[in-house]
Amino acid sequence: AQTVTQSQPEMSVQEAETVTLSCTYDTSESDYYLFWYKQPPSRQMILVIRQEAYKQQNATENRFSVNFQKAAKSFSLKISDSQLGDAAMYFCAFNLGQNFVFGPGTRLSVLP
Amino acid sequence: DAGVTQSPTHLIKTRGQQVTLRCSPKSGHDTVSWYQQALGQGPQFIFQYYEEEERQRGNFPDRFSGHQFPNYSSELNVNALLLGDSALYLCASSQVPSWGNYGYTFGSGTRLTVV
Numbered sequence: 001a002q003t004v005t006q007s008q009p010e011m012s013v014q015e016a017e018t019v020t021l022s023c024t025y026d027t028s029e030s031d032y033y034l035f036w037y038k039q040p041p042s043r044q045m046i047l048v049i050r051q052e053a054y055k056q057q058n059a060t061e062n063r064f065s066v067n068f069q070k071a072a073k074s075f076s077l078k079i080s081d082s083q084l085g086d087a088a089m090y091f092c093a094f095n096l097g098q099n100f101v102f103g104p105g106t107r108l109s110v111l112p
Numbered sequence: 113d114a115g116v117t118q119s120p121t122h123l124i125k126t127r128g129q130q131v132t133l134r135c136s137p138k139s140g141h142d143t144v145s146w147y148q149q150a151l152g153q154g155p156q157f158i159f160q161y162y163e164e165e166e167r168q169r170g171n172f173p174d175r176f177s178g179h180q181f182p183n184y185s186s187e188l189n190v191n192a193l194l195l196g197d198s199a200l201y202l203c204a205s206s207q208v209p210s211w212g213n214y215g216y217t218f219g220s221g222t223r224l225t226v227v
Contacts, residue, residue, distance in 0.1 A: 033213055035213070045202065045204075095212065097168060098208070098210060099168060100216075102154030105152075105154050
């Protein structure tokens, strides 16, 4: 089965604090990429961070970083110094060929 | 540089009717993919068009069909609408080949409500 699980439907974090969103996945592919997408109220999916599965080094993009555990098929997202603009739905995904398999999402609230 | 444009933004249809959604890809992109996002769920892949042909298809019935035009824009058609077709329909464009799915651009979607 090609699936993505996000076990936290909702999370909240205080502004300037750190939060970690969890994701596990299952794929039979040997070479793939993993993604975190953000969907604000504008509904447009925005790429947050991308990880090549063949790379052991965890990807980072400014305040966003991942903890990639390939054997465990785990791909969590850490947001540091959370800002009000980080409030959104966050989707974990991997590519199946040229397209994506998305998880159900985690709604992140940022408290002032 | 315009991104992905979808129209209309919202529409309401009655069960049994047919609907057409439209997507203009980002400038320079030649591939269009469609996704269905039901309320509270992640997007699910419907199909992908490249060179005016359907190249890949997800697990959706034949009621869902599409078209791509020579200018790379695309339409999604849904026949015999069911209440369960109510969802946000997202269009994403890219260039083929898109190594590791990098460079995908999503539109803001069309919210379809079936009553």
